[in-house]
Amino acid sequence: MTVSIELNVKKKYGEFELALQAVIGNGITGIFGPSASGKSTLLNCIAGFEDPDRGLITLNSKTVFSSRSRINLSPEKRRVGYVHQHSALFPHLTVRENLEFGYKLTEKYRRIGNLEDIVHLLQLEQIIERGVMNLSGGERQRVALGRSLAASPDLLLLDEPLASLDLPFRGFILEKLREVSRGWNLDMIYVSHSVSEMIALADSVIVIRNGMKVVEGNSSLLLNNSSVADYVDYGSFENILQGVVEGPVDENLSSITIGNVRLITPKLTSGKGKQATVSIKASDIIVSKYPPAAISARNILKANISSINRSENPTFIDCDIGGCILTAALTNQSVLDLGLRTSDEVYLIIKATSVTPMELY
Amino acid sequence: MFDLILLSLQVAVIATLINIPIAIYVGWLIGRKNIKGKLILETLISLPLALPPVVTGYFLLILVGREAPIGQLSRFIFGADIVFTWVASAIAASVVSFPLMVRAIIVAMQGVDTTLERSARSLGAGPLRTFFKITMPLCYNGLVAGVLLGFVRAIGEFGATIVVAGNIPGRTQTIPLAIYSKVQLGKDSEALNLILISTLMAIMTLIVHHWLIIRGTKKGAG
Numbered sequence: 001m002t003v004s005i006e007l008n009v010k011k012k013y014g015e016f017e018l019a020l021q022a023v024i025g026n027g028i029t030g031i032f033g034p035s036a037s038g039k040s041t042l043l044n045c046i047a048g049f050e051d052p053d054r055g056l057i058t059l060n061s062k063t064v065f066s067s068r069s070r071i072n073l074s075p076e077k078r079r080v081g082y083v084h085q086h087s088a089l090f091p092h093l094t095v096r097e098n099l100e101f102g103y104k105l106t107e108k109y110r111r112i113g114n115l116e117d118i119v120h121l122l123q124l125e126q127i128i129e130r131g132v133m134n135l136s137g138g139e140r141q142r143v144a145l146g147r148s149l150a151a152s153p154d155l156l157l158l159d160e161p162l163a164s165l166d167l168p169f170r171g172f173i174l175e176k177l178r179e180v181s182r183g184w185n186l187d188m189i190y191v192s193h194s195v196s197e198m199i200a201l202a203d204s205v206i207v208i209r210n211g212m213k214v215v216e217g218n219s220s221l222l223l224n225n226s227s228v229a230d231y232v233d234y235g236s237f238e239n240i241l242q243g244v245v246e247g248p249v250d251e252n253l254s255s256i257t258i259g260n261v262r263l264i265t266p267k268l269t270s271g272k273g274k275q276a277t278v279s280i281k282a283s284d285i286i287v288s289k290y291p292p293a294a295i296s297a298r299n300i301l302k303a304n305i306s307s308i309n310r311s312e313n314p315t316f317i318d319c320d321i322g323g324c325i326l327t328a329a330l331t332n333q334s335v336l337d338l339g340l341r342t343s344d345e346v347y348l349i350i351k352a353t354s355v356t357p358m359e360l361y
Numbered sequence: 362m363f364d365l366i367l368l369s370l371q372v373a374v375i376a377t378l379i380n381i382p383i384a385i386y387v388g389w390l391i392g393r394k395n396i397k398g399k400l401i402l403e404t405l406i407s408l409p410l411a412l413p414p415v416v417t418g419y420f421l422l423i424l425v426g427r428e429a430p431i432g433q434l435s436r437f438i439f440g441a442d443i444v445f446t447w448v449a450s451a452i453a454a455s456v457v458s459f460p461l462m463v464r465a466i467i468v469a470m471q472g473v474d475t476t477l478e479r480s481a482r483s484l485g486a487g488p489l490r491t492f493f494k495i496t497m498p499l500c501y502n503g504l505v506a507g508v509l510l511g512f513v514r515a516i517g518e519f520g521a522t523i524v525v526a527g528n529i530p531g532r533t534q535t536i537p538l539a540i541y542s543k544v545q546l547g548k549d550s551e552a553l554n555l556i557l558i559s560t561l562m563a564i565m566t567l568i569v570h571h572w573l574i575i576r577g578t579k580k581g582a583g
Contacts, residue, residue, distance in 0.1 A: 049479050075482035082483040088476040092498045101494075102484030151484045 004187045005155065009045050009055035009065075018042060018052075018211035028181050028188045030202030030219055032195075034231045038211040039191045043157045046189070047082050048075035059155055076105075081153035085160040087144035089132040095143050096128050102151025112152040112184050122146045122176060138169030145173065149180065156188045162197060171277035171358020174201055175242060195222045195232055196279070199327075200240035223316040223327065224309030234314060238279040239326050240358070247272040253298065253352055259323030264298035265355040277358040282329035284354035287317060288347045289338055298352035301326070305344045308335065319348055366558060369535040372447055373516035376454035377462075380511055384463040385504075389492075391463075392470030410460040414520025421453055421525045449526035450533050454515035462511030469503020470496070501577045509570045513563060 005024040010017065018038040031039050044050040046057060048064065051072060057065040059080065064073040081102075089098050103115055119125055122142045127135060132143065141161060148156060158177070162170045178201065180186055190202055198205055198219045205219040207228055214227045222228055223237070243258035245268050254268040256276060263278070270276045292300060303319035303326065314329040317340065326348060330340075340346070390396055391403055409417045425431045425443045435443045443449050473496055481491040497504070519537045526533040528542060536555055543552035 047479070047483055049482075074487070075479070076485045076487050078483075079485075080483060082480065084476055084480070086476075088474070088480045090477060090481070090495060092501070101481065101486070105485035105490075147480075147484065153483075 004060060005046070005189075006056065006058045007042075007046070009042070009052040009057060011041060011045065011050065011052045011055075013041075016211060018045075020208065020211065020213055022206055022213060022216070024187075024189065024206075025204065026185075026187050027203035028177070028190055028201055030198040030205035031189060031191045031208060032193065032198055032205050032222060032228070033208040033214075034193065037209050039208065040159060041211075042208070043082070043159055043189065043191060046078075046155075047080050047157055048073060048078050079152075079154045081148035081151060081156040083141075083144050083148050083156065083158045083161045085163050087137075087140040089135075089140055089143055089147070091133055094129060094131050095124060095135070098132060098143055098147050099124075099128075099150050102147060106150075106152050110152050112186070113149070115150060118146045118149050121149075121179070138165050138172070141165060141169065141173060145176065149184075149186075153186070156186055158188060158190045158192075160192055161190075162192070162194070167279070167356065167358050170197075171240070171279070174240060174358075175275060175277050177201060178242070193231075195234070196236070196238045196240055198222055220307075220309075220318065220325075223318075224307075234316075234329065235283065237282045237316075237327070237329060238356075239282060240277060240279045241324065241326075242275060242277050245270045245272055245274050245276050259321065261301055261321045261324070263301075263350075263355060264352045265357060266353060268357050269359050279356045279358055280326070280350060280354055282316065282327050283314070284350065285326065285328035286349040287319075287328050287330060287334075287338070287340070288349055289340075289344070291347050292349060295349065296351075297349045299348075299350040299355070301348040301350070303346055303348050305340060305342050305346060308340060308342055310335070317346075319346065321348065362554070364531065365534065365536060365539055365555075368447060368533075369516055372450045372454055372535055373512055373518075375451045376458060376515040376518075377508060377512045379451070379455050380459050380462050381508060384459060384466050384507065384511070385497075387463050388466030388470050388507075389496075392467040393473075406463055407460045409457050409521075410464075414457055414518070415524055417457055418453060418521030418524025421449075421456060421521060425449065425452065425525065444525060445527045445529065445533060447526070447533055450518075450522050450535060453521040453525050454518040457518050457521050458511040458514035461514050462507040465503050465507030465510055466500065469500035469507070472503070473499045502574055505570060505573045505577070509566055509573075513566050516562065517559075 004026045008021045010019050018041050020042060031042065033039055041050060045052050052065060054067045063071050064078050065071060099115060119128060122145060124142060124146060127139055132140065162173055177188065181188055192198060199222065202219040204217065205222060206216040207214045215221060215225055222232065241258050243256040246255040246257055248254050248267065249264060252267055254265050256263050256265055256268065256278060265278055268276055301321050303321045305317055306320045306325060307318045309316040313332050315332050315335045317328045317330060319326050319328060328348060387406060391399060422444065423429060427442055427444060432443055435441065478491050478495055481495045486494065517537055522535065523538060528534055528538045536559055540552050540555045543555065
């Protein structure tokens with residue numbers, strides 16, 4: 001793993017102190033923590049909006065802040081994009097002018113994509129000439145993401161970009177972030193307190209609390225680490241999965257291929273062969289040790305238990321369904337009664353209606 | 362009569378033009394920056410609003426009078442006095458109308474969401490570009506209101522002007538001073554004409570204000 005960002009920052013605000021040392025690799029890194037844990041301060045220090053009291057920040061081995069060498073690059077010289085929770089679009093400009101703002105300020109040789117590619121990627125064709133005041137929340141956030149991408153940043157900071165969006169838009173933006181991260185090779189730091197989003201999107205995660213790093217590692221640690229257990233809302237944890245639409249099964253149902261598995265879903269609007277994102281709540285998945293017979297649920301998936309994360313209640317069971325992991329939430333008592341163990345073969349029972357499409361249109 | 366209107370406009374327009382850049386700068390300092398002595402600066406710039414204009418005029422007389430340093434400097438450079446000229450009228454109008462303009466601009470500057478300016482910086486815009494492309498357009502309504510408020514105050518200026526520039530027909534007599542003179546001399550019908558012109562100018566200023574505001578709000582909502 002090549003190093004993308006090196007951080008060693010200290011910043012004090014009255015009683016609160018951010019004291020963080022981290023090496024952030026390529027890809028999408030999640031920053032996870034309760035509110036007022038220092039997540040936004042950290043992003044502001046990286047972007048150059050706040051100065052650490054002491055420390056060092058390097059982005060792709062370029063020093064952007066160093067208290068020792070008295071280096072402090074201004075935000076516009078750092079090439080760090082920033083997508084805010086409330087999109088922060090320029091209200092006096094149209095969608096196109098918002099997109100062009102950073103694009104025109106970027107030297108031609110630095111541009112990763114041209115404006116048309118970005119408009120197409122984020123499906124902004126219909127709204128491109130409109131003013132930004134009449135856009136919906138989802139549209140605004142797509143424009144905000146597009147505006148940041150148009151400036152061809154070396155690093156993209158995302159501060160709760162999905163927090164105020166409806167499900168379909170969340171699915172769309174998650175898809176696009178993944179696509180851009182891989183296709184454009186753009187590193188991202190993603191701040192959120194949604195475990196589902198973290199697991200769906202982040203390659204690795206750093207958990208911070210009271211301004212300090214608590215734990216870091218693969219994003220699945222959020223489901224089994226006791227240090228996060230007290231403020232994570234496990235009840236709402238959902239599997240966010242991306243697949244390829246197979247097409248309609250009947251009037252009301254469609255099917256989608258995820259990894260090697262075919263899943264029956266409510267009717268999808270995306271055509272055959274298109275990418276689509278669906279979500280399945282972990283608590284909606286039933287685990288059986290034997291193949292169920294004569295059952296109404298449309299999806300019965302054979303799986304192997306890859307890990308059992310017994311933290312508080314519930315217990316999360318990661319099940320390998322053939323190239324992809326589905327996490328089921330069971331009560332501790334169920335796990336004991338069934339005698340479930342790692343690498344056991346089980347059957348996952350999921351109603352078609354428990355699969356929620358996160359399609360945009 | 363035509364000369365009178367022209368002189369009044371000249372005085373008010375120049376006073377306003379002098380004030381605009383200073384008011385924007387001071388508005389930004391007070392509205393957006395954490396500077397030391399903010400309270401002192403705020404008190405100082407608002408003082409002409411609180412003082413009787415005649416008192417402001419007297420202070421100006423002390424500053425720009427024949428024996429005062431600024432007066433002497435003017436004589437040295439231009440070979441002429443400032444007092445009892447239209448330049449003195451413009452200075453008086455400028456000082457008296459400044460607080461009204463700057464206060465509207467301060468409020469507008471404070472209302473700009475800093476996240477938008479930060480976004481602009483992240484997108485590669487330096488502080489100056491951010492100021493002119495983001496901060497200023499977002500202050501547009503307050504700016505227009507401040508400038509026009511300053512302008513109407515400048516055009517109506519009486520107290521400070523009469524002290525520092527006098528009431529010399531054809532040289533420093535502006536519309537309000539002329540109205541005062543006509544009323545004093547019992548030339549009521551002439552005074553009435555000027556009053557009518559004053560009223561028309563006020564109405565036109567307000568129409569311009571509304572037009573500028575409507576023009577400014579159209580874009581983002583389109």
